[in-house]
Each structure stands twice: as C-alpha cells, then as structure tokens.
Amino acid sequence: MIRAMYTAAAGMQAQQTEVDVIANNLANVQTAGFKRSMTNFEDLLYVTMREPGARTANGSAVAGMQVGTGSRLVSTTKVFTPGALIQTGSDFDMAIQGDGFFEVQGANGERLFTRDGHFFKDANGDIVTSQGLKLVPPINVPPEAISVEIAPDGNLAYVLGDTTQNIGQISIVRFQNPAGLASEGGNLFRQSSNSGDPITLAPGSEQAGTLLQGFIERSNVDVAGELIALILAQRAFEVNSKAIRISDEMLNTTNNLTR
Amino acid sequence: MDDGLHIVASSMNSVSRHLDVATYNAVNSTIPGFQNRVITTRSFETKLDRELAREPSLLNTEEVNAFISGSVVPSANPMALALQGDGFFTIQTPKGRAYTRNGDFMLDKNGALTTRAGYPVLGENGQLRTSKTDVAPHFDPETGSLFQGDQEIGRPRIVEFANTGALVRVATTIFEAPSEAGERPPQGTAMITNSLELPSERGLTSMVGLITANREFEASQRVASVMQRTYERLISRNA
Numbered sequence: 185m186i187r188a189m190y191t192a193a194a195g196m197q198a199q200q201t202e203v204d205v206i207a208n209n210l211a212n213v214q215t216a217g218f219k220r221s222m223t224n225f226e227d228l229l230y231v232t233m234r235e236p237g238a239r240t241a242n243g244s245a246v247a248g249m250q251v252g253t254g255s256r257l258v259s260t261t262k263v264f265t266p267g268a269l270i271q272t273g274s275d276f277d278m279a280i281q282g283d284g285f286f287e288v289q290g291a292n293g294e295r296l297f298t299r300d301g302h303f304f305k306d307a308n309g310d311i312v313t314s315q316g317l318k319l320v321p322p323i324n325v326p327p328e329a330i331s332v333e334i335a336p337d338g339n340l341a342y343v344l345g346d347t348t349q350n351i352g353q354i355s356i357v358r359f360q361n362p363a364g365l366a367s368e369g370g371n372l373f374r375q376s377s378n379s380g381d382p383i384t385l386a387p388g389s390e391q392a393g394t395l396l397q398g399f400i401e402r403s404n405v406d407v408a409g410e411l412i413a414l415i416l417a418q419r420a421f422e423v424n425s426k427a428i429r430i431s432d433e434m435l436n437t438t439n440n441l442t443r
Numbered sequence: 444m445d446d447g448l449h450i451v452a453s454s455m456n457s458v459s460r461h462l463d464v465a466t467y468n469a470v471n472s473t474i475p476g477f478q479n480r481v482i483t484t485r486s487f488e489t490k491l492d493r494e495l496a497r498e499p500s501l502l503n504t505e506e507v508n509a510f511i512s513g514s515v516v517p518s519a520n521p522m523a524l525a526l527q528g529d530g531f532f533t534i535q536t537p538k539g540r541a542y543t544r545n546g547d548f549m550l551d552k553n554g555a556l557t558t559r560a561g562y563p564v565l566g567e568n569g570q571l572r573t574s575k576t577d578v579a580p581h582f583d584p585e586t587g588s589l590f591q592g593d594q595e596i597g598r599p600r601i602v603e604f605a606n607t608g609a610l611v612r613v614a615t616t617i618f619e620a621p622s623e624a625g626e627r628p629p630q631g632t633a634m635i636t637n638s639l640e641l642p643s644e645r646g647l648t649s650m651v652g653l654i655t656a657n658r659e660f661e662a663s664q665r666v667a668s669v670m671q672r673t674y675e676r677l678i679s680r681n682a
Contacts, residue, residue, distance in 0.1 A: 186655045193651045200647075292585075428651060435658040442665050 185431040185438075187231075187253065192427035194254025198225055199421040201257045206414050209405045217300030217371050218403035219262045220410075226258040261363045267299075267404040269396065275332050276303040276311060279401045282393025284356035285373065287382070288317040295320070295382065297357055300371040301400055315370060323352040336394040338387040356392040357382045451667045457484050457502040458660045464506075465652030472646035475639040476526070476545030476616050479649070481509045508607050510544075513640045521581055522548040522556065524599065525640040529607070530632030531618070533565040533600040534558055538619075540565070542602065545616035547639055550580065556589065556599075560614075566597030582636040601629045 205223050212218040229252075236248025269279050278301035280286070285297035296317065303319065306312045309327060311319040325332060329342035329351070338354035359365065364378025375382055385392040460482060468479045484504045515525045524546035526532070531542035534557075541562070548564055551557045556564045556571040563570045571589050573580045578592040589596040604610060605625030610618040620626055 186658075189651045189655060190648070193647050197647055428654065432654050432658065435662075439658065439661045439665050442669055 185434050187251070188431045189428045191252065191254040192424040192431070194228065194256060195424040195427075196421055198255045198257055199417045199424065202417045203414065203421075205260055206410050206417065209410050210407065210414075212403055213405045213407055215300075215371065215403050216302055216400050217267070217298055218405065219264055219267075219299070220403070220405045221260045222263055223257055224259045224261060225255045227255050228253045262365065262367070263404065264362045265404045267402040269399045270402055271399050273398050275334075275397065276305060277301055277398055277400050278303065278334060278354070279396045279399040280356065280387075280393040281336075281396055282391070283362075284358045284385070284387070284392045285362075287320040287355065287357045287384070288313055288372070289320050289322075290317060290372075294374070296368060296372040296374055297365065297382065298371050298373065299401055301395075317372075319354070321352070321355060323354065325351055334395055334397040336388060336396065338395055353386065354395065355384045356387045356395075357384050358390075358392055359383070447670050448667065451663050451670070453502050455660060455663045455667075457504045458656050458663065460504050461652060462656040462660070465649045465656055469646045469649035469653065471615055472642050472649065474545065474615060475523075475547045475641055476513075476543060477642050478508075478510050478544065478616070479642065480506060480612070482506050508610055508612075510607055511643065513643045515635055515638045516641055518547075518637055518639045520547065520549070520639075521579070521637060522550060523637060523639050524548065524582065524587075525635045525638040526601070526632055527635065527640070528603075528629070528632030530601040530603045530629045530634075533602060534562040534617070535565055535570065536562050536617070540620075541613065542610070542618045542620055543616050544640060546634075562617075565600045567600055568597060571597050571599065584636045587634040587636065599634070601632055601634060602626050603629045603632060 202223050202225075205221050209220045212220075230250040231253065232248070232250050234246065234249040236250070237245045238248070240246055266281075269281075278286075280299060280301065285299055286301065288296050288298060290296045298313070300313070302314055303311050304314070305325050306316065309325045311323045311325065313319075323340055325340075325342070328344060329349075332340055332342045332351065333348075334340050334354065338356070340351040340354060341348050342351060343349075359375070359382060360380030361378060364376055364380070365373040366376045366379075368374050388394045461484075464480045464482050471477045482504050484502050486502060510529065512527050515527060524532070526544055526546060531544055532546060534541050534543055543558065545558065547559055548556055549559060550573060551561060551563075554573040554575050556573070558564065565571070566589070573589070573591045573596060576591070580589055580591040580596070582588070583590055586598065588598040603626075604620060605627055606623060609624040610620055613619050
C-alpha cells in the first residue's frame with residue numbers, strides 16, 4: 185500500500201506535466217505557424233516478484249507476477265499537421281502549402297527555421313520576420329518595387345511599367361524528421377541530431393510545399409481536442425489522488441486491528 | 444521480548460526523522476533553487492557488533508545529498524538567475540564562502556548584488572558592485588554578465604563539485620563545501636537570466652511521505668501497545 189501511494193504520486197506528477205503542455209497549446213491557439221505538442225508517457229520499472237515463464241518443480245511454466253511503479257513523461261513531440269490558412273492580403277505574407285520551413289538567420293548567425301510566413305520589408309529593403317531576422321537566402325527588394333508578386337515556386341518579382349523584374353528566389357527547407365526539431369520560442373525551430381540535416385529545395389520540388397502569397401498559416405491547435413484532453417488529465421489526476429486516499433484508509437484499517 | 448521494544452523505538456525514531464524531512468521539503472517546495480533533503484534508512488551493520496547481531500531490524504537513518512535540476516520559470520525580477528546543470532552560485536557569508544542554487548538575487552542599498560538574506564554574490568573577481576546611478580543594471584542573456592549601461596561589471600562565479608555528497612546544508616538553500624567536496628570549474632552548467640529555478644516536484648512526493656510516515660508511526664505505536672499489554676499480563680500473573 186505504501187508503494188501504491190508513490191505509484192499514484194508518480195501518476196499525478198505525470199498528469200501535472202500533461203496539463204502544462206495543454207495549457208501551452210491553448211495559449212498559442214492564435215500564434216501563426218505554431219505546432220501543438222503532444223506528450224508521450226511510459227510506464228516505470230516493474231518490481232518482478234516472479235519472472236514470467238519461470239519453471240515449477242515439475243517443469244511447467246508459471247505466469248509472472250510483476251507490479252509496476254507508476255508512469256512518467258518520456259518526451260513531448262511537436263505534431264506537424266497543417267494549420268488553417270487565413271487570407272491577409274499582405275504582399276510579404278506567405279503560407280507554405282505542404283511540407284517545409286522558411287529559413288531565417290538568427291541574431292548570432294545560427295540557422296533557424298519557421299512556418300510563420302509573416303514577413304516584412306525593412307528600411308533597407310531586406311525581407312525580415314517580425315523580430316527582424318533576415319530570410320535566408322537574403323532577398324533585397326529595390327525601392328521602386330511598389331508591389332511584389334510571389335509565385336508558388338518561390339520566384340519573387342515586381343512589375344515596372346510593362347516589364348516584370350525578377351528579384352530573387354525563396355527556398356523551402358525540409359527535414360527528414362521535423363518532429364525532432366528543437367523549439368526556440370518566437371515561432372522558431374532549430375536543427376537537432378534527431379531532426380536530420382536541413383535540405384534546401386525550391387518550393388514545389390521534391391515534396392517541398394508551394395508558397396501562397398497573401399495568406400498566413402494559423403496554429404494547428406484544435407481547441408475542442410485540447411479541452412477534452414484537459415478534462416481527461418484532471419480526472420486522471422483525481423483518480424490517482426483517490427488511490428492515495430484509499431491506500432491511506434487501508435493502512436488505517438490495518439493499524440486499527442488493535443488499539 | 445525485550446528486543447521488541449527496542450526495535451519499535453528505533454522504528455519510531457526513524458519514522459519521526461522521515462516525517463521531519465517530508466515536512467521540511469513540503470514547506471520549502473516553492474523556494475527557488477531549493478533542493479530536497481533526502482534520508483535513507485538501513486539496518487545497522489550487524490557484523491560490526493555481535494551484541495546487535497540478534498536484532499537486525501534496528502535502523503540507521505542518515506541524510507544524503509541528491510541534487511536535481513528543477514524547472515525554469517520566467518521572473519519579473521531583473522536580477523533573477525536560474526541554473527540548469529550541476530553548478531552553484533558562490534556567495535560570501537561571515538563564515539566564509541558558501542554556495543547556493545537560489546538565484547533570486549537583489550541589489551542592496553550600496554548597489555552590490557546579494558541574495559535575499561543580504562549575502563554578496565561573488566563574481567570571477569570578487570563582489571559584483573553596481574554604482575547608484577539612474578541606469579538600471581541588467582544581465583546580458585548571452586554571456587550572463589552583469590552590465591550597467593555599457594559597462595560590464597562581471598559574471599557571477601559558478602562552480603561544480605565532484606562529490607556533492609560532502610556538501611553541508613547550513614540554511615534552506617545555502618551549502619558549505621569542505622575540501623572533500625572537490626570544487627571544480629563548471630562543465631555544462633547553463634545560467635538563464637530573468638528566470639528562477641523552482642523545484643520540479645512541487646511537494647507532491649513530500650505529501651505522500653507525510654502520509655506514509657504517519658501510518659508507519661501509527662503501526663509502530665500499535666505494536667508497542669500490544670507489547671505493553673503482554674508485559675502487563677506477565678507481571679500481573681507473577682504478582
């Protein structure tokens with residue numbers, strides 16, 4: 185019964201972490217390009233009182249007797265399902281239809297990746313994110329370009345009189361395992377040893393997504409799904425606390441066998 | 444039969460200590476940088492004492508150190524620092540140098556960086572002192588150095604210990620290090636600015652510890668009660 189209480193406590197801690205993750209998903213329901221996290225739990229070590237398949241004296245095998253010791257959070261993974269697209273009409277807003285990320289350059293020159301397609305033209309004409317990080321490969325828009333057109337294959341061009349001037353090409357980066365990317369915050373991801381190396385492609389080629397100008401991808405958090413998960417976590421928490429209470433009552437009964 | 448009461452007394456003493464430690468941990472579970480007290484209980488080494496060899500159930504309870512990293516939460520305090528990894532901040536106490544993981548620092552009336560209790564935090568070259576001007580000091584998130592405007596004041600000194608078991612707790616979050624702790628430069632401890640490290644357990648396991656200690660104590664008390672009644676019967680029969 186003492187072990188039951190610690191097992192239930194481990195379960196409660198696991199549910200507390202689950203609620204933390206759900207709360208973060210809900211907080212980011214309006215964040216462009218946000219990908220929701222899901223938790224993965226595993227059961228803890230088992231106390232083996234009898235090994236399954238152990239032999240009795242006359243040679244027959246017996247069933248095992250193993251008692252678990254609780255659960256714990258083993259990982260949180262990002263779920264890369266696409267979010268809904270919203271039309272903004274802004275020239276530098278791009279949504280990726282399909283797989284892939286935009287690459288931007290971090291403050292210290294590191295390679296960062298994002299699905300948030302909300303870009304701007306800064307004072308020098310460079311295409312930057314809301315935090316001022318430059319798009320990679322860098323593209324500079326000349327001042328005479330009043331409006332730009334971004335084709336689905338990433339080609340950036342502007343119209344001057346009768347002619348169309350090409351400015352540059354936007355690339356998409358794909359990963360072997362996007363769920364293995366490390367989150368940096370700020371809608372940014374960083375490469376990790378789990379994600380594989382970034383593969384730079386032209387949009388539309390080799391399964392990279394195409395670009396849709398004037399749209400932004402919303403977060404893929406499903407509010408109804410998260411609320412249900414929240415209710416389940418709360419009930420699981422409650423049920424574990426009940427296990428502790430019942431174990432305590434059983435110990436009370438044991439102690440009251442005598443006065 | 445006289446062994447029985449000694450065993451029960453030993454068990455109740457041990458459980459009392461578990462209760463003390465569980466209460467201490469539960470009460471302090473929201474203090475930044477707090478590390479749980481941990482006690483382990485085992486039977487006396489029966490080979491060492493032939494007298495005690497008949498009573499292998501006597502218990503020896505001792506305190507050990509088991510440090511784990513907590514979870515980092517943002518803080519509104521601009522002087523708050525959190526550590527992730529095995530390191531400690533170095534502070535100056537009247538008795539000498541001490542070490543803590545509680546990064547909830549403040550600036551005292553003279554502008555020195557201190558703990559909430561007023562112990563100065565040591566940098567690589569002595570105390571970290573700011574001047575009392577209108578420019579508010581801040582920590583640079585990249586290097587962890589304390590700056591006032593453009594002037595760099597210093598980086599808090601972080602150390603690790605090869606043998607954390609030798610650290611002695613002198614206050615809720617302050618430890619002293621005898622020489623056998625093996626102080627060494629940090630390898631892999633990260634310092635995060637504008638954040639605090641809170642104990643990750645949040646007191647849940649301590650609560651369960653309180654419940655189990657209570658029941659174990661109660662069980663020992665019942666055993667003592669039964670023994671006492673048995674003694675009474677023995678004595679009254681012989682009277």
